Amino acid sequence: MWTTDDIPDLSGKTALVTGANSGIGLATALHLARRGARVIMTARDRVRGQVAVERVKAAVPEGPGRKVELRILDLADLASVRALADGFDEPLDLLVNNAGVALIPRQTTADGFESQFGVNHLGHFALTGLLLPLLLERRPARVVTVSSDAHAMGRIDFDDLGLENGYGRLGGYSRSKLANMLFALELQRLAGDRLLSLVVHPGPTATSIIRPGAFTRPLAAFMRLTLKSPEKGALPSLYAATAPGVSGGLYVGPGPRVLTPAARARDEDVARRLWNASEELTGVRFTALAARP
Ligand SMILES: NC(=O)c1ccc[n+]([C@@H]2O[C@H](COP(=O)([O-])OP(=O)(O)OC[C@H]3O[C@@H](n4cnc5c(N)ncnc54)[C@H](OP(=O)(O)O)[C@@H]3O)[C@@H](O)[C@H]2O)c1
Numbered sequence: 404m405w406t407t408d409d410i411p412d413l414s415g416k417t418a419l420v421t422g423a424n425s426g427i428g429l430a431t432a433l434h435l436a437r438r439g440a441r442v443i444m445t446a447r448d449r450v451r452g453q454v455a456v457e458r459v460k461a462a463v464p465e466g467p468g469r470k471v472e473l474r475i476l477d478l479a480d481l482a483s484v485r486a487l488a489d490g491f492d493e494p495l496d497l498l499v500n501n502a503g504v505a506l507i508p509r510q511t512t513a514d515g516f517e518s519q520f521g522v523n524h525l526g527h528f529a530l531t532g533l534l535l536p537l538l539l540e541r542r543p544a545r546v547v548t549v550s551s552d553a554h555a556m557g558r559i560d561f562d563d564l565g566l567e568n569g570y571g572r573l574g575g576y577s578r579s580k581l582a583n584m585l586f587a588l589e590l591q592r593l594a595g596d597r598l599l600s601l602v603v604h605p606g607p608t609a610t611s612i613i614r615p616g617a618f619t620r621p622l623a624a625f626m627r628l629t630l631k632s633p634e635k636g637a638l639p640s641l642y643a644a645t646a647p648g649v650s651g652g653l654y655v656g657p658g659p660r661v662l663t664p665a666a667r668a669r670d671e672d673v674a675r676r677l678w679n680a681s682e683e684l685t686g687v688r689f690t691a692l693a694a695r696p
Contacts, residue, residue: 405659407638410645413440414469417495418644419534421445421476421527422502424455426610427549430637431499435644436463436471440497445476445487447502478502478526480513481685488533494540497644500527500548500583505612506572516684517566519575524582525685531590532687538598539691543651545599546590547643550583552604552656555665557581561676564684584654584668585677591652592671593678593692599651601643602664606657608636631657 418435422428423444436442446452452473459471477483503523512521538544557577587602609630642659656662
């Protein structure tokens with residue numbers, strides 16, 4: 404079985420992990436740093452982010468080329484996404500679109516999007532598009548998007564992207580995770596051999612996303628005891644991000660092993676429509692993909 408011991412030497416590589424201050428993102432950042440990558444950890448809260456960076460630095464002493472840095476990124480605000488991208492101007496080998504919210508009450512982002520869709524999908528769509536020129540400077544860079552098997556329950560109604568006609572926490576979450584799947588697979592189709600885009604399902608993992616507010620208190624407490632550790636939950640992301648010889652377009656689940664996306668995640672017409680809608684909503688266009696080198 405593939406383990407973190409199988410992560411190859413990442414010296415000279417630069418990785419950016421969103422939502423790296425806790426859970427699966429923190430474990431992902433830590434193991435990338437341990438194998439020598441320079442890791443940009445993003446967090447929406449400076450204090451939580453700094454605490455996480457110090458944890459990684461304590462576990463993985465910095466060395467030549469091995470650096471861990473904090474950048475502030477609030478995916479619920481496109482101005483924050485643009486600010487991060489504007490302040491970043493070096494080649495990027497790996498982008499891990501990990502951050503997420505789950506099963507939250509109805510909220511809207513700073514730009515007025517339903518929050519689970521806005522944070523989990525649109526924020527990462529915009530971030531990836533804005534960082535794309537830097538990713539394309541590396542061959543082959545990888546984009547790993549953290550989805551969930553909940554995507555199989557998702558449904559995208561293009562006439563109601565704001566979920567105005569009835570909001571359910573699970574419906575909103577599964578829709579956002581279906582959007583993650585459609586995005587990652589369409590990105591691979593559009594990029595061809597210019598980058599690798601993979602999508603992962605961590606499997607049920609004990610993180611702060613499993614909180615009493617999302618489930619009933621007893622269920623959340625029970626789940627915390629039975630779920631796997633963030634380190635195990637990060638294995639699919641780490642495999643997709645680093646295993647040599649993997650193909651783009653794969654969906655990697657716990658194990659890690661390759662899974663088959665639900666049929667609705669493989670619908671190329673829906674993927675194209677979602678892509679176009681996401682470009683309209685965010686104002687971010689993947690122009691670098693239009694031009695063949
Ligand atoms: N845990 C599971 O069982 C499970 C299963 C399937 C999929 N996943 C997926 O795994 C990914 C990681 O989640 P996790 O389980 O590790 O949960 P987590 O510990 O709650 O981590 C989520 C991360 O996302 C960040 N985040 C939330 N809203 C954000 C925003 N507006 N802008 C920037 N960052 C934001 C959080 O920051 P704060 O600390 O500031 O909130 C946190 O760093 C998510 O995409 C989730 O959907 C998890």
